[in-house]
Amino acid sequence: xxxxSQKPSRDICxxxxxxxxxxxxxxxxxxxxxxxxQPGQSLTLIATANQGSEATYESGFVxxxxxxxxxxxxxxxxxxxxxxxxxxxxxxxxxxxxxxSEAFFGQGTRLTVV
Amino acid sequence: AQSxxxxxxxxxxxxxxxxxxxxxxxxxxxxxxxxxxxYPGQHLQLLLKYFSGDPLVKxxxxxxxxxxxxxxxxxxxKPSVQWSDTAEYFCAVVSGGGADxxxxxxxxxxxxxx
Numbered sequence: 001x002x003x004x005s006q007k008p009s010r011d012i013c014x015x016x017x018x019x020x021x022x023x024x025x026x027x028x029x030x031x032x033x034x035x036x037x038q039p040g041q042s043l044t045l046i047a048t049a050n051q052g053s054e055a056t057y058e059s060g061f062v063x064x065x066x067x068x069x070x071x072x073x074x075x076x077x078x079x080x081x082x083x084x085x086x087x088x089x090x091x092x093x094x095x096x097x098x099x100x101s102e103a104f105f106g107q108g109t110r111l112t113v114v
Numbered sequence: 115a116q117s118x119x120x121x122x123x124x125x126x127x128x129x130x131x132x133x134x135x136x137x138x139x140x141x142x143x144x145x146x147x148x149x150x151x152x153y154p155g156q157h158l159q160l161l162l163k164y165f166s167g168d169p170l171v172k173x174x175x176x177x178x179x180x181x182x183x184x185x186x187x188x189x190x191x192k193p194s195v196q197w198s199d200t201a202e203y204f205c206a207v208v209s210g211g212g213a214d215x216x217x218x219x220x221x222x223x224x225x226x227x228x
Binding site: 033035041042043044045048058092094096101102103105106107108 | 146148150156157158160163165204206208214215216217218219220221
């Protein structure tokens with residue numbers, strides 16, 4: 001299993017600003033995933049972050065808006081840039097067990113943009 | 115691309131009633147299937163998963179799910195629900211290679227009335 005810690009757990013931000021969300025895992029993992037859960041919606045994969053390479057973004061998400069860092073095998077950050085109220089969501093970090101045996105999730109970051 | 119469809123967005127049951135939540139997926143290859151639960155204010159937690167073998171899988175808290183390949187379905191069941199089962203339930207799928215992140219259904223909000 002993996003224990004994932006996210007910071008901050010919640011924030012209220014002004015439109016036009018940026019927020020960086022941190023994700024720390026208690027073990028080394030090859031891939032880390034970032035998801036978004038908009039109000040009343042399901043989880044949508046934003047990007048996959050591999051250590052040592054650029055993140056891979058899903059359709060509808062771009063690096064300029066959601067830059068990701070992956071400096072080592074236990075840590076990643078997601079930045080939500082130039083925020084608008086539409087970015088108000090819960091952002092979740094996730095890692096998968098070997099062979100996609102299970103996905104483990106952080107507690108999420110609840111972002112409100114005003 | 116994978117997709118997951120959950121048929122019931124809101125379900126209200128009385129305690130001791132039986133539960134079945136529908137989940138269908140679309141993907142042509144080998145998949146791993148999951149049901150996750152999110153209790154109010156808590157992390158996503160794995161209820162059960164199917165990779166291969168017996169298509170009837172048992173999870174935590176008395177939940178089970180049946181994989182029917184011909185129907186691309188993975189329905190969740192519980193014979194007798196409890197008030198504490200009130201939560202959001204998500205069906206998810208990942209390709210057998212496991213490198214793509216999970217695709218989630220929209221979720222089912224289950225309310226159990228005492």
